[in-house]
Amino acid sequence: MSQYSSSLLDAAVNEFAKLPGIGRKTALRLVLYLLRQDIASAEALGNAIINLRNEVKYCKVCHNISDNDLCDICSNANRDSSIVCVTESIKDVMAIENTQQFNGLYHVLGGVISPMDGISPNDLEIDSLVERVAAGGISEVILALSTTMEGDTTNFYLFRKLAPFNVNISILARGVSIGDELEYTDEVTLGRSILNRTPFNDSFKL
Amino acid sequence: MSQYSSSLLDAAVNEFAKLPGIGRKTALRLVLYLLRQDIASAEALGNAIINLRNEVKYCKVCHNISDNDLCDICSNANRDSSIVCVTESIKDVMAIENTQQFNGLYHVLGGVISPMDGISPNDLEIDSLVERVAAGGISEVILALSTTMEGDTTNFYLFRKLAPFNVNISILARGVSIGDELEYTDEVTLGRSILNRTPFNDSFKL
Numbered sequence: 024m025s026q027y028s029s030s031l032l033d034a035a036v037n038e039f040a041k042l043p044g045i046g047r048k049t050a051l052r053l054v055l056y057l058l059r060q061d062i063a064s065a066e067a068l069g070n071a072i073i074n075l076r077n078e079v080k081y082c083k084v085c086h087n088i089s090d091n092d093l094c095d096i097c098s099n100a101n102r103d104s105s106i107v108c109v110t111e112s113i114k115d116v117m118a119i120e121n122t123q124q125f126n127g128l129y130h131v132l133g134g135v136i137s138p139m140d141g142i143s144p145n146d147l148e149i150d151s152l153v154e155r156v157a158a159g160g161i162s163e164v165i166l167a168l169s170t171t172m173e174g175d176t177t178n179f180y181l182f183r184k185l186a187p188f189n190v191n192i193s194i195l196a197r198g199v200s201i202g203d204e205l206e207y208t209d210e211v212t213l214g215r216s217i218l219n220r221t222p223f224n225d226s227f228k229l
Numbered sequence: 230m231s232q233y234s235s236s237l238l239d240a241a242v243n244e245f246a247k248l249p250g251i252g253r254k255t256a257l258r259l260v261l262y263l264l265r266q267d268i269a270s271a272e273a274l275g276n277a278i279i280n281l282r283n284e285v286k287y288c289k290v291c292h293n294i295s296d297n298d299l300c301d302i303c304s305n306a307n308r309d310s311s312i313v314c315v316t317e318s319i320k321d322v323m324a325i326e327n328t329q330q331f332n333g334l335y336h337v338l339g340g341v342i343s344p345m346d347g348i349s350p351n352d353l354e355i356d357s358l359v360e361r362v363a364a365g366g367i368s369e370v371i372l373a374l375s376t377t378m379e380g381d382t383t384n385f386y387l388f389r390k391l392a393p394f395n396v397n398i399s400i401l402a403r404g405v406s407i408g409d410e411l412e413y414t415d416e417v418t419l420g421r422s423i424l425n426r427t428p429f430n431d432s433f434k435l
Binding site: 027028029030031032034035037038039041042043044045049051052053054055056057058060062064065066067068069070071072073074075076077078079080087088089090094095096112113114116117 | 233234235236237238240241243244245247248249250251255257258259260261262263264266268270271272273274275276277278279280281282283284285286293294295296300301302318319320322323
């Protein structure tokens, strides 16, 4: 016998509870909420989930999520195709787009090298990045990966892969966060921000 | 243009964000999680939601959610059909079932009378309760509604509706919660628990 009085209820709670951050209590609350809505809105949610997974496309160039073979960013003639920003995930593309400070193109790796999690360079879109750079027309590659051990490992790997080509390789500036009090900044970050200090006039460029 | 680079992503985030307690950031997190899963698990969630809403049935007798016309509780010959516990929602049925202290049947009203929210007695399963009691065979009706203004209003309404019949009407005991310190119990509850004090021996019955 199922935990609840209906096997449909049981199935829906089980499926919701598989999502990250949603336990069985929250799952039950969501399911009971859906039961109170009209059929159309439950179907809208259900179909949105199924369509998302079945019909989603990734840009053939940058591997960002897209409706077409070429994403809106790669197909935008106003963007500078000579600068490519390498990110870990499509979420990072969104984060950088939100800053409105970058007008180049992206390359989504799909993760970072992490032997602990069994993620090797072959699992990532590294070969396609090297091909993009080898094809020419790219003057700068910005490595915008997480400042973790795995991110740094991937940075070094990419640096060695891209070094043979005539391309500038940069990484995101690391330093004290805007709005942070120095007192509470961790020592490693503070140390780096002193080593990589910026000429005062440059700090007003943005 | 959609907020995200894919209209499918946009649609899924919008639908998730309609759920209670899920904002756009959490919705995006869930959607990106689903994108990383295989197609089967996304379809399982989507279909569970659609099936739930399309195929769900309610017990014809007690209006609890059920797979069949008659729910597992109503069709269970081992349960005492002479006692009916009236609850607001199917969630309250689950809560009472979890106590394992009740072996009778239920009657789910589908809410409480609340003029503020436009819920009148006609919107609730009150007529069907009166019919059940009028049909005979029920010796006691337990009113297990919330101890709110609306719950009390509904209690009084039900009491007047059921008074003409030869049936005992009881409500849940109200008093100090188990594990509560008296010091922090609110005055109304504490006052009631003195007025409705129980003979000492009776308190060990459970």
